[in-house]
Amino acid sequence: MTARLVVLVSGSGTNLQALLDACTDPAYGATVVAVGADRHGIAGLTRAQAAGVPSYVARVPDFASRDEWDETFTALTAEHRPDLVIGAGFLKLVGKTFLDRFEGRYINTHNALLPSFPGIHGPRDALAYGVKVAGATLHFVDGGMDTGAIIAQVAVPVLDDDTEDTLSERIKDAERAQLVDYVGRMARAGWTINGRKVIVG
Structure with missing residues (x-):
């Protein structure tokens, strides 16, 4: 059975595109069934349209409260019956309703x-601290700030002449490859969460 993916975007959608490209291979085991966004007129929505994938938008300013937005966004996402919800450059923190509905199924990629x-500001903060190894983390989303159980991590060496931009670009490349790899693995083999320990397959 093919896993159903809903991908959430706020901008250019390069991670979304990588997932769309991967899903063209039947052996990947997943398909993007919808794209959700928190703003109109972004490239991520254009990518969804070009791929023939339905999309929906809920802007926070259009709602009387953040809770009302969260409830609506949860309902819009749930309509597509996702096996996995993927934050791919999605810049809004969802609320309790969304987290409760998609607990153990909502993942995000972080650039540290x-x-x-x-x-x-993961890369900037890493550079400022003087670390020699940076990287990216794929994790489940919980109620904290990047505190959910970790699915996978990839290391990216910090070079002596790195700037925030050069380091960020190298992390993005590694981050995108990791995202595509592990979403496919999770789609094909499933996963279990035991406390903070995540096992794929």
Whole structure:
């Protein structure tokens, strides 16, 4: 059975595109059934349209409260019956309703080796700290800031002449490959979560 993926985007959708490309191979074991976004007019939605994948948008400013947005976004996502929900450059923190509905099925990729350097400036913070190895983490999403159980990590060496931009670009390449690899593995072989330990297959 092919796993159903809903991918959430806020911008260019390069990770989404990598997943769409991977899903063209029947052996990958998954298909993107919908793309969700928190804003209109982004390249990620254009990529979804080009691939013939349905999309939906819920903007936080259009709702009376953040909870109301969360409930609507949860319902819109649930309509597509996802086996996995993937945050691929999705810049909104979802609320309790979404997390409860998709617990153990909502994953996100982060551009640092967690638990070090959570938040939106992973590469910058890693450089400032002087680490010699940076990287990317694929993890389940919980109620904290990048605190969910870790699925996979990939290391990226920090070069002496790295800037935030050069390091970020190398991390993005490794991060994208890891995301595609592990989403496929999870789709084909399943996964278990025991406390903080995640086993794929």
